Amino acid sequence: MKKIIVIATVATLAAAGGVTFTALTAAQDPQETSQNAAEAKAITIWRDPGCGCCDAYADYLEANGFSVTRVDDRDFDKRSVEMGVPERGIGCHLAEIDGYVVSGLVPVEIIERLVSERPDITGITLPGMPANAPGMAPAKTGTLKTYAFGDGGVSVYSDE
Incomplete structure (x- = not known):
């Protein structure tokens, strides 16, 4: 038993x-x-087809674990304004990730913080084409000022 x-x-x-x-x-x-x-980490980038820094930036994102869809769009600046980017804050290309708009050569760590923190904003922008930003330089150097924008207006999101 x-x-x-x-x-x-x-x-x-x-x-x-x-x-x-x-x-x-x-x-x-x-x-x-x-x-x-x-x-x-899926991100879509609308860019001018002749812009080499946009390709370098997309390569930088891919090297940091992002899955990048590149869309040729000579009018990405108009699309940027339509998606809420302040006209004076337009970056070198436009991107969308997880419901947020990202304009310009924003470093990976700032994008990851954006999608992690999920602030109540439309998106972020790094205006222009700073020479020390990813895509323009082999790696970010010095400080870059990234702005948040949305219904509440424009404010500094990151200054690092």
Whole structure:
């Protein structure tokens, strides 16, 4: 009788362990995790087709784990204003990530903070084409002032 109880107990524990292992394996599927990460870092860039710094910037984003869709658009500046970028704040290209507008050569760490913090703004911009920004230089050097914009107006988002 004791032998039957021991066998039944072992069988029950083995079955429960298998269920637990299956549940953990399904929850931690590496393919699903990588798909979610790729979706979270998907970014679309509208750029002038002749702009080399936009390609260098897109390469920089890809090197930092973003999945970049490049769209040739000679009128990206008009699209920028339509999407809420202040006319005086237009950057060298326009991007969209996770519902936010990003204008210009904004460093990766600032974009990641934007989508992580989720502030109540339309987006951020690094106006112009600063020589020390990613895409213009091999890596960001010095400080860059990035602005937030939206219904509340324009304010400094980052000065680093």
